[in-house]
Amino acid sequence: MLIESGARLADVQALLGHADIAATQAYDSAIHDSVADAAMSNPARKLLA
Numbered sequence: 005m006l007i008e009s010g011a012r013l014a015d016v017q018a019l020l021g022h023a024d025i026a027a028t029q030a031y032d033s034a035i036h037d038s039v040a041d042a043a044m045s046n047p048a049r050k051l052l053a
Contacts, residue, residue: 007032 006016017028043049 008036 006019007013013025013028013032016032017025020028020031022028022031
């Protein structure tokens with residue numbers, strides 16, 4: 005969410021205390037995938053079509 009709001013990946017890395025930027029990237033990717041999956045499986049999505 006922070007990255008989507010414009011925060012730099014390095015700033016999020018520091019905030020989360022990750023030593024490796026790859027850990028922050030994986031975390032961001034997992035959250036993005038989860039949100040997309042939840043949106044696509046929401047029954048209310050059919051109302052928008």
